[in-house]
Amino acid sequence: MSLPFIIIAFVTLFAAAAAMSLRNLVHCALSLVVALAGLAALYLQLDAQFVGFAQILVYVGAVAILIVFAVLLTRSDATPNQAILAPGWIVGIAVSAVVFATLGWAALNSPGLPKQMPPAPEATVKNIGDLLMTRYVLPLEVIGLLLTAALIGAVIIAMRDDAPKPGSSRGNEAHSSMKLEPPHVGCYGSGKNGGGI
Amino acid sequence: MTPLQGCLLVSALLFAIGLAGAVTRRNAILALVGIELMLNAANLNFIAFWRYGPHPEALTGMMVVIFSIAIAAAEAAVGLALIIAIYRHYKTANLDEMKNLKG
Numbered sequence: 601m602s603l604p605f606i607i608i609a610f611v612t613l614f615a616a617a618a619a620m621s622l623r624n625l626v627h628c629a630l631s632l633v634v635a636l637a638g639l640a641a642l643y644l645q646l647d648a649q650f651v652g653f654a655q656i657l658v659y660v661g662a663v664a665i666l667i668v669f670a671v672l673l674t675r676s677d678a679t680p681n682q683a684i685l686a687p688g689w690i691v692g693i694a695v696s697a698v699v700f701a702t703l704g705w706a707a708l709n710s711p712g713l714p715k716q717m718p719p720a721p722e723a724t725v726k727n728i729g730d731l732l733m734t735r736y737v738l739p740l741e742v743i744g745l746l747l748t749a750a751l752i753g754a755v756i757i758a759m760r761d762d763a764p765k766p767g768s769s770r771g772n773e774a775h776s777s778m779k780l781e782p783p784h785v786g787c788y789g790s791g792k793n794g795g796g797i
Numbered sequence: 798m799t800p801l802q803g804c805l806l807v808s809a810l811l812f813a814i815g816l817a818g819a820v821t822r823r824n825a826i827l828a829l830v831g832i833e834l835m836l837n838a839a840n841l842n843f844i845a846f847w848r849y850g851p852h853p854e855a856l857t858g859m860m861v862v863i864f865s866i867a868i869a870a871a872e873a874a875v876g877l878a879l880i881i882a883i884y885r886h887y888k889t890a891n892l893d894e895m896k897n898l899k900g
Contacts, residue, residue, distance in 0.1 A: 605803065616815070619830060625826060629830075632834075639811075642807070648844050648859055651840075651859055659833075666873055667826060674884040676826065683823070684823060685823065686821055692816075692817055699809075718849070723853075755878070
């Protein structure tokens, strides 16, 4: 194990532990950014350049911003003054310690794990693109569909769906126009949804 | 300890940290962050086994990680949208106070 690996691993693990244990949620999100960037550095150490930079783009760039947005939108950016851990937290810590012990024991005692690194494979973007367009084209399409559905679903879930207030003029107007002219029912529906955003 | 075992230990510890956070923290966003950490630990395992495995030129582990990152992004988007929708209803992001399934 090289010294850079040990340093990056310590930074990553320390930042992950901080992200899970700090009181203020904004500090947690920033520690999470450090942990994810450390993971990207670990990927670069393991000669997976494309994955490392994808990790930085997706996690450090997008997911961390999403989490900060969620922290601010749910107004949990102030330091909470009640307990931050759920009542049964000792059981949770014990379960995760048991999980770590099991995984660590398996990693240290498995026979037949390769001892040294084989020569670095040629994992260029061209090779990855070739594979994505030939052997993995079906999973790629499925992932594209999944991402589209998930993002549309996220927008619909997070959209404010309460109807406009009874006093608002727009709803009343649309309602009366629907009564007078039945062909405008479609307009009423779209107007109501549009007013809800 | 071989380098592969070092990677596996790091990812096991990362998984345990994420699990502990997801199970014990009261805030829903932190639970989601813990799940993200667990996903990342699994990704690190895939990359480590790909790099030290017998056929790294097939790029299988790397492909799994690329797809897994895409799925994790979708999961984060949907999860945070759910948290925001729940916050709008209950006016809290505290998991202990979300007791009713029916609005």
